[in-house]
Amino acid sequence: MLLLGKGKSLIISKNETTLARYFEEEIRLQASKQEARQNYKKTLKNLKVANHESRLALEKTIPEYKANLKALKAEQRKAFKIAKRTGRENYDLIIQNINVAIRQEALKNNFLKEIFVEVLRFGILRTIFIGLFYFIIALVLTITLPPIAIMGFTLMVGVIVTTIVMLTIMLPIWLRLEGRRIR
Numbered sequence: 787m788l789l790l791g792k793g794k795s796l797i798i799s800k801n802e803t804t805l806a807r808y809f810e811e812e813i814r815l816q817a818s819k820q821e822a823r824q825n826y827k828k829t830l831k832n833l834k835v836a837n838h839e840s841r842l843a844l845e846k847t848i849p850e851y852k853a854n855l856k857a858l859k860a861e862q863r864k865a866f867k868i869a870k871r872t873g874r875e876n877y878d879l880i881i882q883n884i885n886v887a888i889r890q891e892a893l894k895n896n897f898l899k900e901i902f903v904e905v906l907r908f909g910i911l912r913t914i915f916i917g918l919f920y921f922i923i924a925l926v927l928t929i930t931l932p933p934i935a936i937m938g939f940t941l942m943v944g945v946i947v948t949t950i951v952m953l954t955i956m957l958p959i960w961l962r963l964e965g966r967r968i969r
């Protein structure tokens with residue numbers, strides 16, 4: 787909990803301008819992604835309106851063409867589906883390119899790496915201090931109370947294992963989750 791608290795305080799200590807500087811390009815790319823989504827929705831809406839208007843125009847055709855009306859409507863439906871599919875493919879391609887650019891920018895971003903290094907350094911120093919404290923207690927217990935010497939050894943192993951788990955497993959997972967929360 788001490789490590790997570792230190793990491794959280796490091797993140798909170800950064801002001802908005804610092805965070806905006808670190809994530810400026812990612813924010814811009816996310817905005818372009820939203821813009822592409824809105825453009826796709828507008829295009830799709832315009833396509834549906836045009837399809838509806840042309841369908842109404844077909845229904846008001848001259849009676850001689852009413853015999854071919856079903857064939858014309860089917861042809862129009864196919865054209866609408868093709869246009870819709872093409873628009874979706876273009877939209878998916880644009881979003882895919884933007885997502886790749888966001889991932890590349892996220893890899894270039896050093897904010898979370900800096901936080902990781904600071905928290906790791908803090909964790910190692912804290913482990914050394916706490917480990918020394920428990921080592922002294924274990925040494926005193928071993929010397930003064932030989933029947934419970936194993937307890938002192940257990941304390942030392944527990945501190946080392948807990949620290950290794952905290953620094954190698956939990957800290958990277960927490961930073962990844964924080965990165966998702968921030969982005």
